[in-house]
Amino acid sequence: MDEEEINPGRAPRALGDVLAKVLRRMKVSDESTALGVFSHWREIVGDPIADHVTPKRLEKRRLTVEVEDPAWATQLKFLESKLLSTLKEHIGDEVDSLDIKVRRSR
16 A cells, blocks of 8 residues: 555645644643653553543643543542642643543443
């Protein structure tokens, strides 16, 4: 399969350009911080949290996360200060609050 079959009529784009566009759509205020949070989420928060909580948006130092059910929203509220402290250790002072959303069932 050649390049035209994969993406007909479109020239290849630089990965940095594509990534910047994705981060803008996610309303990320600082690309390097977002890369740290989104690409290393599991390593930062650990498997038990990463299995149930997904980072969705980082805007104006507020990290929006999505949880799979209301019980995880409650659990995350209890863990919020610890999670913010852990994020600070890994990425600095770029996140100072969480916005917790429950995933809508599909």
